[in-house]
Amino acid sequence: xxxxxxxxxxxxxxKLPAGIVLATTxxxxxxxxxxxxxxxxxVPIVVALxxxxxxRRLRPIxxxxxxxVRKPCSELVDDPRWEGKWIWHLPxxxxxxxxxxxxxxxxxxxxxxxxxxxxxxxxY
Numbered sequence: 673x674x675x676x677x678x679x680x681x682x683x684x685x686x687k688l689p690a691g692i693v694l695a696t697t698x699x700x701x702x703x704x705x706x707x708x709x710x711x712x713x714x715v716p717i718v719v720a721l722x723x724x725x726x727x728r729r730l731r732p733i734x735x736x737x738x739x740x741v742r743k744p745c746s747e748l749v750d751d752p753r754w755e756g757k758w759i760w761h762l763p764x765x766x767x768x769x770x771x772x773x774x775x776x777x778x779x780x781x782x783x784x785x786x787x788x789x790x791x792x793x794x795x796y
Contacts, residue, residue, distance in 0.1 A: 683710065690784070691716045691776045694761065695769035701745035711759040716780070716789050720764035720772040730790060731760035762786075762793050 683692070683706055692710065694717055699707070711717050737758040748754075764772035772793075779792045 683707070685710070688713055688715050690780050691718070693717075693764070693769050693773045693776055694719045695722055697721060701748050704741065704745070705748065705751060705753040707761070708756075708759065709753055711761070712756060714784070714786075716776065716784070716786065717761040718764050718772050718776050718793065719761040720767055720769040722769060724766055724768040724771075730763055730794065733760065734758040762789060765793060765796075767796070 683703075688710065692707075692715060694707070696719065707717055735757060737754050741758070742749075742754060764775075767775065775793065775796055776789075779789050782792075783789065
């Protein structure tokens with residue numbers, strides 16, 4: 673489980689994990705880019721708010737980063753990590769980060785397909 677804090681620069685791994693549960697109330701521009709690098713390597717990232725209240729809407733993968741995501745990050749405007757698909761994180765819905773971690777571990781024991789993981793997180 674990855675817990676973020678204000679001013680964080682995002683995770684860096686020598687060996688990629690099978691999946692990440694991101695416990696956060698928001699991410700910095702640098703974190704968003706670091707997480708995109710990981711997500712583009714087919715590592716599922718599930719976002720959960722520490723309170724268990726979470727984003728319920730699942731967004732589709734987009735061909736380009738949306739302007740409203742990139743615009744506030746003017747200090748990183750030329751960063752090459754903006755290029756490529758924009759992979760939205762899976763919402764944990766109403767699960768706490770701890771419960772989302774357990775569900776992700778169980779789900780990954782069955783499949784690593786994003787579509788199947790989406791179904792599992794929508795079901796529970």
